[in-house]
Amino acid sequence: MNYILHLLIMIGIYMILSYGLNLVVGFGGLLSLCHAVFYGIGAYACTLLMMKCGLPFLPAILLTILITGICALIVGFPALRFRGDSFVIVTLGFQMIVFTVLYNWVDLTRGPYGIPGIPRPVIAGYEFTTLPEYLIIVWTFLILIAVVLFIIYKSPFGLALKALRDNEMAAEGLGKSPVHLFLYAFVISGMTASVAGGLYATYVTYIDPTSFTLDESIFLLTVLLVGGTGNRIGPFVGTVFMILLPEALRFLGMPDAVAANARQMIYGLTLILLMFFRPQGIAGKYMVR
Amino acid sequence: MRTEGLKIKNLSKAMNGLKIVDRVTATFLPGRITALVGPNGAGKTTLFHLITGELKPDMGEIFYRKKKIAGLPPYKVARNGIGRLFQDVRVFENLTVFENVASACYSERSETPWFPFLHIKGLRSFNRDIADRVMFWLEFGGLADLKDTPASSLSYGQQKILAITRIMAAGFSILLLDEPTAGLNPVMIKRVLNILKKIIKEDKSKTIVLVEHNMSVVTEVADWVYFMNEGRISFFGRTDHVLGDQEVREIYLGL
Ligand SMILES: Nc1ncnc2c1ncn2[C@@H]1O[C@H](COP(=O)(O)OP(=O)(O)OP(=O)(O)O)[C@@H](O)[C@H]1O
Numbered sequence: 001m002n003y004i005l006h007l008l009i010m011i012g013i014y015m016i017l018s019y020g021l022n023l024v025v026g027f028g029g030l031l032s033l034c035h036a037v038f039y040g041i042g043a044y045a046c047t048l049l050m051m052k053c054g055l056p057f058l059p060a061i062l063l064t065i066l067i068t069g070i071c072a073l074i075v076g077f078p079a080l081r082f083r084g085d086s087f088v089i090v091t092l093g094f095q096m097i098v099f100t101v102l103y104n105w106v107d108l109t110r111g112p113y114g115i116p117g118i119p120r121p122v123i124a125g126y127e128f129t130t131l132p133e134y135l136i137i138v139w140t141f142l143i144l145i146a147v148v149l150f151i152i153y154k155s156p157f158g159l160a161l162k163a164l165r166d167n168e169m170a171a172e173g174l175g176k177s178p179v180h181l182f183l184y185a186f187v188i189s190g191m192t193a194s195v196a197g198g199l200y201a202t203y204v205t206y207i208d209p210t211s212f213t214l215d216e217s218i219f220l221l222t223v224l225l226v227g228g229t230g231n232r233i234g235p236f237v238g239t240v241f242m243i244l245l246p247e248a249l250r251f252l253g254m255p256d257a258v259a260a261n262a263r264q265m266i267y268g269l270t271l272i273l274l275m276f277f278r279p280q281g282i283a284g285k286y287m288v289r
Numbered sequence: 290m291r292t293e294g295l296k297i298k299n300l301s302k303a304m305n306g307l308k309i310v311d312r313v314t315a316t317f318l319p320g321r322i323t324a325l326v327g328p329n330g331a332g333k334t335t336l337f338h339l340i341t342g343e344l345k346p347d348m349g350e351i352f353y354r355k356k357k358i359a360g361l362p363p364y365k366v367a368r369n370g371i372g373r374l375f376q377d378v379r380v381f382e383n384l385t386v387f388e389n390v391a392s393a394c395y396s397e398r399s400e401t402p403w404f405p406f407l408h409i410k411g412l413r414s415f416n417r418d419i420a421d422r423v424m425f426w427l428e429f430g431g432l433a434d435l436k437d438t439p440a441s442s443l444s445y446g447q448q449k450i451l452a453i454t455r456i457m458a459a460g461f462s463i464l465l466l467d468e469p470t471a472g473l474n475p476v477m478i479k480r481v482l483n484i485l486k487k488i489i490k491e492d493k494s495k496t497i498v499l500v501e502h503n504m505s506v507v508t509e510v511a512d513w514v515y516f517m518n519e520g521r522i523s524f525f526g527r528t529d530h531v532l533g534d535q536e537v538r539e540i541y542l543g544l
């Protein structure tokens with residue numbers, strides 16, 4: 001039972017991450033390899049605000065969103081001068097830089113030692129500690145963020161992003177400023193990821209930089225591409241699929257000696273087959289190039 | 290005398306040491322269809338790129354509504370009221386016909402991410418107004434039946450009509466049309482020409498500039514012609530005068 005609750009909590013956190021990333025990748029058509037940067041900054045900012053500044057959870061999360069938004073602005077401004085492959089490489093560069101900072105700024109982050117003993121969220125005097133309680137808080141945030149994002153997806157802004165994605169020259173010719181609109185999307189996406197970071201940190205109560213590596217960014221992108229981008233169900237389908245598939249493979253009853261490796265290979269093979277038969281993702285219409 | 294409209298003065302652009310647009314001076318007046326004709330590689334599309342900001346001129350100025358617009362980024366040129374049909378059409382392929390036109394109807398302000406949150410109350414009537422406007426323009430372009438079709442599954446001709454409808458819906462007063470009839474069958478050409486005539490007839494403040502290789506089209510709709518060759522405007526005047534000119538006929542029509 002606890003195991004299932006844990007999976008549901010992780011699915012909630014990853015759905016927040018992928019719904020936010022969807023704005024940049026699915027709507028904007030920009031493949032970002034640094035989403036874990038904002039996830040990580042969110043986790044560290046929230047942790048430090050709670051532990052060093054003694055802030056309660058909710059003010060800490062609000063400040064975290066603000067701080068991460070500013071970081072996303074700083075990263076996005078130079079990154080969004082690029083498109084296509086160059087944009088991918090530039091975001092990869094930021095991913096590497098931020099990871100290195102988290103790893104080596106020992107005074108602030110304790111670097112590789114990580115930060116243990118992160119307090120659980122306390123809201124209105126009530127402490128969320130057990131798994132069911134945590135499930136409630138994560139999914140409450142998920143629903144709030146999803147509502148905001150769905151409104152944005154459906155808004156003129158969402159349509160303008162898709163127009164820029166499909167044909168930037170034509171969209172700009174209709175008066176849409178690529179710099180502004182892409183930057184808004186990038187910042188919103190970073191801010192939502194920071195909430196996931198804060199929830200993750202207070203859930204596992206221990207963070208270190210290895211949770212926010214390039215691997216994580218690639219995983220997040222995979223979640224989105226597998227599920228399908230530019231719509232409301234893709235991120236959900238992708239998250240459930242990518243988190244539950246490896247778990248499901250555990251029940252195949254393979255001999256222990258090969259189980260771990262075999263699981264990895266089946267996982268990889270599934271992804272390859274998926275891209276082969278549904279390059280636009282399980283629930284996607286639009287194919288990211 | 291009112292000389293609104295688009296004025297170009299001494300506009301030049303060189304690429305790879307080659308003068309693609311060479312000291313071009315021209316005036317495009319409202320209420321009129323002006324054709325820009327000339328052989329392949331004359332620099333017509335490049336001239337459009339310079340006007341809409343895709344390229345920055347090396348020299349020269351562009352005046353529109355007493356404002357200098359040369360060198361502005363494309364989205365700012367567009368916001369000044371200058372719209373363009375690209376030679377390679379450029380519809381939003383993954384959007385429906387409706388969405389393609391809708392994307393042209395929104396103001397800069399309504400395209401901010403916070404707009405829906407500040408106008409939660411009025412959102413429904415806002416969306417209804419936009420939908421009405423979109424439908425009006427879809428009727429205008431004769432695309433209403435196709436409104437839910439993805440733009441990528443339209444025929445080439447329908448895509449061109451969609452792109453023209455889009456810049457009409459955006460409310461531009463200057464329309465730069467790069468070969469709107471190229472690659473279309475006679476039926477579609479007729480439809481495009483009817484749309485152009487309707488635009489000018491219904492709204493005398495619109496300025497249409499038409500790059501066109503098909504001389505019967507030029508004769509049919511254009512009031513005024515600029516003839517461009519090797520980056521320069523070598524002739525201009527009333528359509529029958531320019532097309533009747535012996536040199537134009539030799540260089541361009543091979544007569
Ligand atoms: N980016 C570029 N770099 C160098 N030369 C270019 C570039 N773009 C266009 N040219 C050259 O500029 C010249 C004019 O091109 P342009 O596309 O403006 O011609 P055009 O009059 O529109 O021709 P067409 O009728 O075939 O469309 C051509 O010789 C072309 O090869």
Ligand SMILES: [Mg+2]
Pocket residue numbers: 333334335376467
């Ligand atoms: Mg051309």
